Amino acid sequence: MRNTHQTLKRAASLYSTSQLKYSASSTLRSQSRLLHAQFRSLSSAAGSQVVNSLAPNKYQKPDSFAGRNSLLQATIAADAPRNDWTKEEIREIYQTPLMELVYSASTLHRRFFDPASVQLCTLMNIKTGGCSEDCSYCAQSIRYKTGVKATKISSVDEVLQAAKIAKENGSTRFCMGAAWRDMRGRKTNLKNIKAMVRGVRELGMEACVTLGMIDGNQAAELRDAGLTAYNHNVDTSREYYPNVITTRTYDERLKTINNVRQAGIHVCSGGILGLGEDDADRVSFLYTVATMESHPESFPINALVPIKGTPLGDASAAKSETGEPESTVTFHDTVRMVATARLVLPGSVIRLAAGRINLTESEQVLCFMAGANAIFTGEKMLTTPCSGWDEDKAMFDRWGLRPMLPDELHGSEKRQHAGTEVGLEQERADAVRMVPSSA
Numbered sequence: 001m002r003n004t005h006q007t008l009k010r011a012a013s014l015y016s017t018s019q020l021k022y023s024a025s026s027t028l029r030s031q032s033r034l035l036h037a038q039f040r041s042l043s044s045a046a047g048s049q050v051v052n053s054l055a056p057n058k059y060q061k062p063d064s065f066a067g068r069n070s071l072l073q074a075t076i077a078a079d080a081p082r083n084d085w086t087k088e089e090i091r092e093i094y095q096t097p098l099m100e101l102v103y104s105a106s107t108l109h110r111r112f113f114d115p116a117s118v119q120l121c122t123l124m125n126i127k128t129g130g131c132s133e134d135c136s137y138c139a140q141s142i143r144y145k146t147g148v149k150a151t152k153i154s155s156v157d158e159v160l161q162a163a164k165i166a167k168e169n170g171s172t173r174f175c176m177g178a179a180w181r182d183m184r185g186r187k188t189n190l191k192n193i194k195a196m197v198r199g200v201r202e203l204g205m206e207a208c209v210t211l212g213m214i215d216g217n218q219a220a221e222l223r224d225a226g227l228t229a230y231n232h233n234v235d236t237s238r239e240y241y242p243n244v245i246t247t248r249t250y251d252e253r254l255k256t257i258n259n260v261r262q263a264g265i266h267v268c269s270g271g272i273l274g275l276g277e278d279d280a281d282r283v284s285f286l287y288t289v290a291t292m293e294s295h296p297e298s299f300p301i302n303a304l305v306p307i308k309g310t311p312l313g314d315a316s317a318a319k320s321e322t323g324e325p326e327s328t329v330t331f332h333d334t335v336r337m338v339a340t341a342r343l344v345l346p347g348s349v350i351r352l353a354a355g356r357i358n359l360t361e362s363e364q365v366l367c368f369m370a371g372a373n374a375i376f377t378g379e380k381m382l383t384t385p386c387s388g389w390d391e392d393k394a395m396f397d398r399w400g401l402r403p404m405l406p407d408e409l410h411g412s413e414k415r416q417h418a419g420t421e422v423g424l425e426q427e428r429a430d431a432v433r434m435v436p437s438s439a
Contacts, residue, residue, distance in 0.1 A: 072096060072343075076108050081347045085290045091283045094340045098332065102370045105339035109371040112346050118396070119173060119298075119349055119374035119404040121208070122166035126196070127153040127178035127189075133212075133247045135235075136311040137275060137304055140179040146309035153178065153189055160199040166378060169389035170403050173206040175231065175376075181248070182213035190218065194225035201226040206406055208268060213248070213256045219263035229266035229297055232256045237284035240277045257292070266297035270351070273337060274304030274329040275312065282337060290344040297409075298374060299348045301337055303329040303355025329355060331363045335370050342371025349374045349409060357387050361395055373404065 071092055096104065109115055129140045130150030139146040163174045176196060183190060193209060200207040209222065210231035222230065234253050235241065241250045260267050271285050289296060306316040306325035316325040334355075341350050351374035352359075352367060359367070364375075377392045396402060 069096070072100075072104055075343050076104050078108065078346055079111065081295050081345065083291055083293065083295070085287060085344055087283055087287045090286050090290065090340070090344055091280075093343050094279065094283050094286070094336065098336060098339075101339045101343075102335065102366065105342040105371045106369050108346055109342050109373070113373055114404075114408065115368070115373075116401050117373060117404040117408055118368065118401050119351070119409065120171045120392070121173040121175055121351065121374060121376050122162075122169075122171040122378040123175040123177060123376050124154075124159060124162050125179075126159055126176045126193075127151060127180065129179055131179040131212075132181050133245065135245050135247075137244065137272060137306070137313075139307040139310055139313075141310070144309045144311070146307055146313075150179075153192060156192055156195045156199060159196045160203070163200045163203055163205060167203055167205055169378070170393065171205070171377060171389075172403060172406055173208055173228070174200045174203075175208040175210070176200075177210045177231075178212070180212040183211055183215075183218050190221065194221060197222065197225040197227050201228075210268075213252060214259060216259045216262060219259045219265060223263045223265050227265055229268045230260040231268040231300070232260065233270050233272070233300065233302075234285065234288055235271050236275055236277050237281040238288060239284055240275070240281040244275050254288075257296075261294065267292075267294075268298040268300065268351075269296045270298075270300035270302065270353070272302040272304055272354075273333055274306075274327060274355075286337075286340060286344055295345050295348050297348060298351055299341055299345055300351040300353040300374075301334065301341065301372075302353045303327060303334055303358065305355050305358075327355065327358060331359060334359070335363070335367055338367045338372045339370040351375065361398075364395070365399055368399075368401065 069092075071089055075093065093101070106115070128151045129148045130142050131138070131140045132143075133141055134143050135141060138144075139148045142150070159176060166174050176193070178189075178193075180186070193211070197207045197209065206228040207226065208229040208231055209227060213232075214222075214230070219230070232253060234250070234257075236244060238250050257267055257269055269289060271289075273282070277285075289299065304312065304327060306313040306327060308314065308317060308325055313325040316328070317323055320326045334352075338350055338352075341348075350372045352364065352372050353376055356364065356375060375387070375392065377387060377389055379388065
C-alpha cells in the first residue's frame with residue numbers, strides 16, 4: 001500500500017504540473033498521457049479515499065448519477081427486457097436529470113440495436129373520417145366539425161401503388177389506417193384489407209394496419225394474410241384516459257392488444273403526449289406498457305398536433321395568442337419520454353410519430369441518440385403533416401444514419417427470446433407470416 005501511495009503521489013504531482021500538461025513537447029505530452037492513465041488505474045485500485053486526498057480538486061471527476069443510482073445502474077446493465085416494473089421504479093428513472101437520462105438510454109440502446117439504424121415507415125389513411133368514437137384529439141370523429149370528409153375504403157390497387165412509391169423511397173414498413181371503431185360486420189372490407197396486406201408483403205415490405213378493435217378470429221385472419229404488426233395505442237394512463245375518450249374503455253384497448261398478441265402478430269402500441277396529462281400520467285402510461293405480458297414490438301410516441309374543431313384543438317386555440325391551436329409538448333417532454341421508454345422497453349422499436357415535423361433536425365438527432373429508432377416518413381400521417389422522404393434522406397446522410405432492414409429488427413427479437421417459450425411462439429408466427437395465404 002505504501003508503494004502504491006508513493007506512486008500515486010508522484011503521478012498526481014506530475015499530472016497536475018502545468019509545465020507537463022501544457023508543454024508543446026510531444027515527448028512530455030506522451031508522458032503526461034501515460035502518467036494520467038497510470039494515475040487513474042492506481043486510483044481505482046487504491047480506493048477513492050486515497051485518490052481524493054492526492055488528486056488536485058480541478059481534476060477530480062464527480063460520481064455520475066448512474067454511479068449513485070443502483071436502479072439506473074442495473075437498468076443500463078440489462079441484457080433482456082423485464083416485465084415486473086413498478087411505478088415507483090419507472091418514476092425514479094423518468095425523473096433522472098435529463099443529460100444523464102439520455103446518456104444512460106443511449107448506452108442501453110447500443111446493447112440491443114445498431115444506433116445508426118432507423119426504421120422507415122410510411123402510413124396511408126385507407127379510409128378517412130366518419131368514425132363514431134369521441135377521441136378528443138381526432139379530426140376523423142363524426143362528432144366534430146373539422147373539415148375532414150368521410151370516404152369509402154381505398155381500392156387494393158390504389159393502396160399497393162402507394163406502397164410501391166414508399167418502397168422506392170426507402171420505406172420498409174407500410175402502415176394502413178382506417179377510421180373505424182371496430183371491424184364488426186365489415187367482412188368485405190376485411191377481405192380487401194387482407195388483399196392489401198398480401199400485396200404489401202409480396203413487395204418485400206412489412207405490413208401494419210390499425211383498424212380499431214378486433215377480435216381473435218379477425219386477428220387470426222390478418223395473421224394468415226401475412227400481417228407483420230397491428231397498431232392499437234393505449235394513448236395515455238389508465239387514470240387520465242376517461243378525460244380523453246368515453247366511447248371505448250381502457251380495458252377494451254388492452255383486450256384488442258391481447259387478441260393481436262395471441263394471434264402471433266407483432267404489437268405496435270404507444271401513446272400521445274400533450275393531451276393534458278401530467279408527469280404522473282406519463283409514468284403510469286409507461287407502466288401499463290412495460291408490464292405487459294411481452295413488450296410491444298414497436299412503441300410510437302406521438303406529440304399532439306391539435307386540430308381546430310376537436311375538443312383539444314379548440315381548447316388549445318382558446319389559450320393561444322393567435323387564436324390557432326398550438327402544441328404544448330416541448331422537445332424536453334419528447335426526449336425525456338424517448339429516453340425513459342428506451343430504458344424500460346429496451347427491445348422495442350421506439351418510433352417518432354405524429355408531431356415529429358415540429359422538431360428541428362438537431363432535436364430529432366438527440367432523440368435518436370436517446371433511443372428512438374423509427375420514424376414515419378412520406379407525404380402525410382393520417383390527417384396531419386409528415387416530414388418527407390427527401391428531407392429525411394438528407395438528414396440521414398448528414399448524421400450517418402441508415403434505414404433499418406427487417407431482419408435487423410426481428411433478429412434482435414429472436415436473440416432476446418432465444419430458447420424461451422416466447423421465442424418459440426415468435427418463430428412459429430414468423431414462419432406463418434413468411435408465406436401469405438391465398439384465401
